[in-house]
Amino acid sequence: MLGGRRFSPAASLALAAPFLLLLLVVFILPLATLLHESLFVPSPGLGNYAHALEEPVYLRVMLRTLRIAFLVTLLALVLAWPLAWVMSRSRGLGLALLGAAVLLPLWTSVLVRTYAWMVLLQRNGVINQMLARLGLIEQPVRLLYTEGAVVLAMAHVLLPFMVLPLYSALKGIPEDYPRAAQMLGASPWATFREVVWPLCLPGVTSGCLMVFLLALGFFVTPALIGGPQQMMIATLVSQQVRELLDWPFAGALVGILLAFVLALVLLFRRAVRLDRFVGQA
Amino acid sequence: MSGGAPNRAGRMAVNAAAYAVTVFLLLPTLIIIPMSVGPERFLRFPPAGFSLRWYAEYFRDPDWVAATLFSLEVALLTALCATVAGTMLALALVRGRLPGRGLVELLVVGPVIVPHVALAVAMFLVFERLRLTGTLLGFTMAHTVLALPFVVFTVLAALYRFDAELERAALSCGAGRLATFRHVTLPLIAPGVVSAALFAFIISFDEPVVSFFISALDRKSLPRKMFEDIDYNISPTLAAVATMLTALTVLALLLGFVLKRAAERRAAARSG
Numbered sequence: 152m153l154g155g156r157r158f159s160p161a162a163s164l165a166l167a168a169p170f171l172l173l174l175l176v177v178f179i180l181p182l183a184t185l186l187h188e189s190l191f192v193p194s195p196g197l198g199n200y201a202h203a204l205e206e207p208v209y210l211r212v213m214l215r216t217l218r219i220a221f222l223v224t225l226l227a228l229v230l231a232w233p234l235a236w237v238m239s240r241s242r243g244l245g246l247a248l249l250g251a252a253v254l255l256p257l258w259t260s261v262l263v264r265t266y267a268w269m270v271l272l273q274r275n276g277v278i279n280q281m282l283a284r285l286g287l288i289e290q291p292v293r294l295l296y297t298e299g300a301v302v303l304a305m306a307h308v309l310l311p312f313m314v315l316p317l318y319s320a321l322k323g324i325p326e327d328y329p330r331a332a333q334m335l336g337a338s339p340w341a342t343f344r345e346v347v348w349p350l351c352l353p354g355v356t357s358g359c360l361m362v363f364l365l366a367l368g369f370f371v372t373p374a375l376i377g378g379p380q381q382m383m384i385a386t387l388v389s390q391q392v393r394e395l396l397d398w399p400f401a402g403a404l405v406g407i408l409l410a411f412v413l414a415l416v417l418l419f420r421r422a423v424r425l426d427r428f429v430g431q432a
Numbered sequence: 433m434s435g436g437a438p439n440r441a442g443r444m445a446v447n448a449a450a451y452a453v454t455v456f457l458l459l460p461t462l463i464i465i466p467m468s469v470g471p472e473r474f475l476r477f478p479p480a481g482f483s484l485r486w487y488a489e490y491f492r493d494p495d496w497v498a499a500t501l502f503s504l505e506v507a508l509l510t511a512l513c514a515t516v517a518g519t520m521l522a523l524a525l526v527r528g529r530l531p532g533r534g535l536v537e538l539l540v541v542g543p544v545i546v547p548h549v550a551l552a553v554a555m556f557l558v559f560e561r562l563r564l565t566g567t568l569l570g571f572t573m574a575h576t577v578l579a580l581p582f583v584v585f586t587v588l589a590a591l592y593r594f595d596a597e598l599e600r601a602a603l604s605c606g607a608g609r610l611a612t613f614r615h616v617t618l619p620l621i622a623p624g625v626v627s628a629a630l631f632a633f634i635i636s637f638d639e640p641v642v643s644f645f646i647s648a649l650d651r652k653s654l655p656r657k658m659f660e661d662i663d664y665n666i667s668p669t670l671a672a673v674a675t676m677l678t679a680l681t682v683l684a685l686l687l688g689f690v691l692k693r694a695a696e697r698r699a700a701a702r703s704g
Contacts, residue, residue, distance in 0.1 A: 157527055157528055157529055158523075158524065158527055158528035158529065158609075159528075159529065160528075160529045160530070160531050162528065162609075163524040163528030163529055163530040163531075164524075164530065164531065166520040166521065166523055166524035166528060167520070167521050167524045167530060167536060169516070169517040169520060169521075170517045170518065170520065170521040170536075170539075170580065170584075171536070171539070173513075173517060173573065173576060173577055173580070174539050174542065174543075174577060174580075176573070177555065177573045177574055177576075177577045178539070178542055178543060178546075178551070178577050180558060181551070181554035181555045181557065181558040181559075182546070182550070182551070182554045184554065184557055184558050185550075185553065185554040185557050188557070230453050230456065231453070233446045233447075233449035233450040233453060234449075234450040234453040234454065236446060236450065237446060237447055237450035237451075238450075249450070249454065251685075252454040252457055252458055253457065254685060255458065255461075255681065255682065255685065256457050256458065256461065258634060258638075258681050258684070258685055259461055259638075259677070259678055259681050260638040260640070260655065260658075260674075260677050260678075260681070261638070261640055262638075262640050262655055262658045262659060262662065262674075263461060263464070263674040263677050263678060264460060264461055265662070266464070266658070266662050266670055266671075266674055267460035267461050267463065267464050267674070268460055269662065270463070270464065270467065270475055270671070271460060271463070275474060276475075277463065277475075277477045280476070280477065307456065307457070307460065310453075310457060311457075333439065339439055339442040364545070364547075365547075367547065368547020368548065368549050368550060369547075369549075370548065370549040370552075370640075370641050370644075371640050371641065371644075371659070375659075375662055375663065385547070385549040388549055388550075388553055389549070389553070389644075389645075392553050392556065392557075392645075393645075398557060401553055405549075405550045405553060405554070408547060408549075408550055409546065409547075409550055412545065412546070412547060413545070416545055
């Protein structure tokens, strides 16, 4: 500790000033302006919010967003668990290679990864070419612009956010615990259910929350991989703003999304360890 | 060990699943690379030959080049601004007595928690009114806010890693605040600061959502240009761009890894 050698409150504020100024102008002001618009235009009140929640078309988009985010989280959990487990039991080169396999996608452009899925899934894309060559199909199958494609591609893009917290939770489980359980006669399944799973639950919560939150507001992948039938809330917001110029209504949609996200974060604030995703490279 | 056989089978199954997931993670991006050197107008796997035609197409197209240069400019400025502002804030958080500290910490995680589409639309609204859409200033400010949390976390980690006694020693030997920072603190946290700048650069250069909304017709970032091209025609030029972007990411990650190793070695040398 520096004791009396710490910066004075005034000096500390001066150091924080550029940050505070930037966040005030480019974070707080824009969000406040948009939310103000949603509450006061055309008339003060919750009219825009009521419109969003009463109109079946918009309600359907919101329910679909929740459903897709849930499915993406579930798929990511199922895919991430074995990888995180093997990573947590690896050392040296093996760990480095598995880690690279997780970090490289994390830092590769979301657009590149989404584009890759479009190349794979389109009508004359790689998967259809393969299936045709194997004689499994006569006509190309429609893969793009389906809910399954959206879920698959989003789970792929968000997978690293599930693997990393799972890995750090699993790494904390000493080798001896599962071994002891098995020595005492527990089956592998019982060992998993009674010993490993309860101990990695904090990582599961953290990863699921992170993926679910990111999926709720995800824009790029659903906008490109999904069609109008798979529209999620982010695409709806974009459409309101760019095509219909309906700022107050878009503001209400953003307000609903924000309320949802903040409620989840507050509910699980212990599980959200954002600093985990930094300095991993 | 008891129950050897089912145990081993189970372990092999988990291992197989883990490696299958690794392939799932990497394959879609990697498959683009061979496809980008195919000579045909339609992307095909495996490619029907080898040609750098689509790479040449990219460099010859003024739109692609302009978008790339603009993104480079924005990313460099963002790295600079975010690193300076973020390092200053990290210092205030660790070495200072910041009034309203809890609120400031909340602000740090704000841009990570708020969905980017919400932030993008809000920025679009305000930037339109201030005539900041499609400008270098607008892009730099927006991307700096998105990159700041990562810079702050990275520099905080670097500051916590070294012994504050070293600063105390310099100060009690009569060095001023600034001299202490320049000759003691900065050299010690330098690898952290550089990797923070690297993070900020990649975040800005790859940023698709805010860029999508605050671009102008004549002034757009590389991700926005990619977005438009993906949406309208999946041309092989995109495969070439995607390959080059992935290569850039690999380079940046390797650089980050080398820096991290250097920082750890330095920390070990000081404490050992």
